Amino acid sequence: MMWPICRTSGKQSFPTRGAARDSRNNKRARDGRKAEKGYVYRCPDCRQYHLTRVPPEKIRKRRAS
Numbered sequence: 001m002m003w004p005i006c007r008t009s010g011k012q013s014f015p016t017r018g019a020a021r022d023s024r025n026n027k028r029a030r031d032g033r034k035a036e037k038g039y040v041y042r043c044p045d046c047r048q049y050h051l052t053r054v055p056p057e058k059i060r061k062r063r064a065s
Helices: 017-034 056-064
Strands: 037-044 048-054
Touching: 017 037, 017 048, 037 056
Parallel strands: none
Antiparallel strands: 037 048
């Protein structure tokens, strides 16, 4: 299934945190151990969920600056 693209970030949007997590887990299963860990976050613009490689603690630091 192809999910919509966020107009602001250009990232694939997922309706739920679980759908984003499932997509991340499927990609890691396909790519094996070499796949980077993906993190799920809620987009403040489209209110959907996206995947990122940036750890949550680094995102919080950026927003606080």
